[in-house]
Amino acid sequence: MLILDVFSPLLLLLLSILLPRYGCGAADIPEDTTSEFSVRLYHQLQAAGDQDNIIFSPLSVALALGMVELGARGASLEEIRQTVGFSHLLPGVEFSLLQNLTAALSGDDTHYVIRFANSLLLQEGVTFNPEFLHLMRKYFRADVETVDFSESAAVAEQINNWVENHTESKIRELLSAExxxxxxxxxxxNAVYFRGSWRNQFRPENTRTFSFSRDDGSEVQTLMMYQQGDFYYGEFSDGSQEAGGVYQVLEMPYEGEDMSMLIVLPRQEVPLASLEPIIKVALLEEWANNVKRQKVEVYLPRFKVEQKIDLRSTLQELGIKNIFTNDADLSAMTDGKDLHIGKAVQKAYLEVTEEGAEGAVGSGMIALTRTLVLYPQVMADHPFFFVIRNRRTGSILFMGRVMTPEVIDPNDQDFDSM
Incomplete structure (x- = not known):
């Protein structure tokens, strides 16, 4: 039977540590107690791209920063703890927290697949602190090996192959010799891979071409899925006209119901940019706690979101600065005092589609009627915000927005064959 699959969001976080005076970089961020940091990061990315899709993984950022924190001391350590949200914890507790969280999320693969993979590549001939390597293996189960970074092409190929193998070939050519x-x-x-199927699956024969109105006033044709089913739904208001008054929140669980996608949709005439400023940690909790299970008509476009992010400037804006300078103290990694973070890249991929539905898509248009609607109707035919989270822990695996879904050309010869 054909199913709708929220298929393989995956994500990759890469940090290169360089000698001073070389290279740029970036680092990474949040996690369980780091919801505030997750939201702040989203707002930074939102400010950088007016009409762009966004996809990133706060959890993967937290894991990568945790690996850096293991080797940090002094101001470098304190900036990470303060900015990410660990300062209220006893020193070192965050590592057990990250370890337990990843174990809990990846422990049940009967309903969904989440895979975490961490790797540490060391320069040949450099002596690293044995305790640092021990803790990397203990808390992050990191593979540790030595390479010759002067053979840059070979190292890039090795890392790219590793990433591709751990993300079911969804993340390719992350790095280059340069x-x-x-x-x-x-x-x-750090690589994170996720694949889950909806608890309530869409029927592919109900998918049709549909007009999607972008916030810049243009329209594109996309494939719109439809179903009427039991979901968690609520209508909320910001109490002013900043977000256009009332907006909709829909929570769609995956099989097993531990993981879900939360979709936040403004009114059709309200740009997503009007809603985004009100997104805060307290609101995330309010949405999750106040949506009620009921029957809802859902129109959701097929979409594919992929983004590669250089996080250095973003993290510096959020307060993590020291590790990018000559004053960085990463002395817990090695006795040398001349290391600093040189590069950090996150690449994420999320696809929401029907598995094997190539032969089941019709080419007709669905009428945009809202008359005689018996149940609440969520019509995602304009930009929306989304979060993929664990409903038990509150951990945010992915966060982003869809400004433009998967675009199709109804006049394309290949479309009729679908």
Whole structure:
């Protein structure tokens, strides 16, 4: 039977640590107690791209920063703890928290698949602290190996192959030879892969072409899925006209119901940019706690979101600065005082589609009627915000927005064959 699959969101976080005076970089961020940081990061990315889709993984950022934090001391350590949201914890508790969280999320693969993979590549001939390597394996189960970064092409190929293998070939060619030099001393790689099927699956024969109105006033044709089913739904208001008054929140669980996608949709005539400023941690909790299970008519476009982010400037804006400078203290990694973070890249991919539905899509238009609607109707035919989260822990696996879904050309010869 054909199913709708929220298929393989995956994500990759790469940090290269370079000698001073070489390279740029970025680092990474949030997690369970780091919801505030997750939202702040989203707002930074939103400000950088007016009409762009967004996809990133706060959890993967938290894991990568956790690996950096293991080797940090002094101001470098405190900036990470303060900015990410660990400062209220006893020193070191965050590592057990990250370890337990990833174990809990990846423990049940009968209903969904979440895979975490961490790798540490060291420059040949550089001596690293044995305790640092031990803790990397203990808390992050990181693979540790030595390479010669001066052989930049070979190292890039090795890392890209590793990432591709751990993300079911969804993340390709993350890095190039230009990302490394003889100054590179250490590279941390973190990959997260997720695949889940809806608890309530869409029937592919109900998918039709549909007009999607972008916030810049243009329209594109997309494939719109439809179903009437039991979901968690609520209508909320910001109490002013900033977000256009009332907006809709729909929570769609995956099989097993531990993981879900939360979709936040403004009124059709209200740009998503009007709603985004009100997104806060307290609102995320309010949405999750106050949506009620009921029958809802759902129109959701097929969409594919992919984004590669250089997080250095974003993290510096959020308060993590020291690790990117000559004053960085990463002395817990090695006795040398001359290391700093040189590069951080996150690449995420999320696809919402029907598995094997190529032969089941019709080419007719669905009428945009809202007359005689018996149940609440969520018509996602304009930009929306989304979160993929664990409903038990509140951990945010992915966060983003869809400004433009998967675009199709009804006049294309290949379309009729669908």
């Amino acid at each position: 990302d490394f030099s003889s100054a590179t001393r250490l590279t941390l790689v």
